[in-house]
Amino acid sequence: MLRVENLSKNFPVEFDIFGKPKRFLKAVQDVSFQVEKGSVFSIVGESGSGKSTIARILSGIYNPSSGKIYYEGKILKDAKRIKDIQIVFQDPETSLNPRKTISFIVEEGLLVHRSASRFERKKIVRDAIKSVGLTSDILKKYPHQLSGGQKQRVAIARSLVLKPKLLILDEPTSALDVSVQAQILNLLMELKELYNLTYILITHDLKIVNHLSDQVMVLYLGQIMEMGRCDSIIENPFHPYTKSLIESIPKPGENNLENFSLSGEMPSPLNPPEGCAFQTRCPVAFEKCSKKPPLMNFRGRKVRCHLYNQEV
Ligand SMILES: Nc1ncnc2c1ncn2[C@@H]1O[C@H](COP(=O)(O)OP(=O)(O)O)[C@@H](O)[C@H]1O
Ligand code: SF4
Ligand SMILES: [Mg+2]
Numbered sequence: 001m002l003r004v005e006n007l008s009k010n011f012p013v014e015f016d017i018f019g020k021p022k023r024f025l026k027a028v029q030d031v032s033f034q035v036e037k038g039s040v041f042s043i044v045g046e047s048g049s050g051k052s053t054i055a056r057i058l059s060g061i062y063n064p065s066s067g068k069i070y071y072e073g074k075i076l077k078d079a080k081r082i083k084d085i086q087i088v089f090q091d092p093e094t095s096l097n098p099r100k101t102i103s104f105i106v107e108e109g110l111l112v113h114r115s116a117s118r119f120e121r122k123k124i125v126r127d128a129i130k131s132v133g134l135t136s137d138i139l140k141k142y143p144h145q146l147s148g149g150q151k152q153r154v155a156i157a158r159s160l161v162l163k164p165k166l167l168i169l170d171e172p173t174s175a176l177d178v179s180v181q182a183q184i185l186n187l188l189m190e191l192k193e194l195y196n197l198t199y200i201l202i203t204h205d206l207k208i209v210n211h212l213s214d215q216v217m218v219l220y221l222g223q224i225m226e227m228g229r230c231d232s233i234i235e236n237p238f239h240p241y242t243k244s245l246i247e248s249i250p251k252p253g254e255n256n257l258e259n260f261s262l263s264g265e266m267p268s269p270l271n272p273p274e275g276c277a278f279q280t281r282c283p284v285a286f287e288k289c290s291k292k293p294p295l296m297n298f299r300g301r302k303v304r305c306h307l308y309n310q311e312v
Pocket of ligand 1: 011
């Protein structure tokens with residue numbers, strides 16, 4: 001359904017006196033992946049690893065610096081917004097216009113795409129509100145009158161009115177109370193079945209993707225560290241960074257990855273380490289790690305680590 005090839009995004013951060021960029025932040029580096037129709041593809045990594053930048057490129061908000069995106073076999077031109085791909089942002093607090101009614105907010109996309117008559121639009125909005133578990137009395141209200149969970153339901157309804165096929169969920173529950181998070185995730189999974197949706201689920205929290213996701217891509221400083229089937233990666237992570245992320249999930253009982261607890265801060269993407277991006281925090285780093293490891297095929301996965309330097 002979606003194929004991404006060698007995607008990179010460099011943000012200019014310093015300019016010379018003529019306004020020409022002279023220094024770049026490499027937010028996303030040479031990322032390739034494929035999303036199958038009807039699946040959940042997760043992108044996991046700590047804050048600053050480039051997840052939202054990828055989401056924004058895929059939904060046409062940013063142009064990539066290089067790389068190609070194919071949607072249903074056709075190349076997507078730079079920043080071309082297509083109705084089929086919609087995005088739900090992390091924080092409904094900032095993504096919903098506080099001065100507009102819920103009715104206007106949910107209908108807005110239909111107005112922009114001019115896709116229905118006024119009567120049809122009202123019906124589509126009512127149906128969308130119902131499908132996210134809200135009642136139509138909410139339509140007259142303003143965002144500040146709603147709870148966090150209700151706001152995120154509105155944000156989901158707003159993207160559903162355009163009948164998307166691919167929904168990009170950028171940390172859809174991380175701004176919500178723990179008790180509401182599961183409700184929103186359950187709702188998203190119900191909607192996926194109901195409307196035959198495909199999801200790109202972005203999160204910094206690997207435990208969220210467990211059981212929900214088919215494929216997972218682990219990002220660190222804009223680079224893929226490991227990618228493959230979610231269940232097998234969670235059960236048996238190869239990359240030291242994935243091991244650390246899994247180790248940081250609290251779990252009862254036996255713990256066999258305890259040497260991999262994640263310590264220290266992620267280096268600034270403005271000043272990334274030479275060689276392996278993860279080497280400053282890797283508990284098993286060795287001399288070779290001062291050279292950048294290639295992304296290798298290893299037992300049906302992609303892994304970027306010198307410990308897995310032979311294609312298997
Ligand atoms: N518009 C921008 N201009 C400059 N730097 C940016 C911009 N957007 C994101 N970045 C930087 O790119 C890196 C990746 O950011 P982001 O994609 O938001 O990461 P994540 O969503 O994984 O937290 C961060 O270092 C961030 O500061
Ligand atoms: S390449 Fe080296 S530093 Fe990087 S993850 Fe592998 S062992 Fe650790
Ligand atoms: Mg983000």
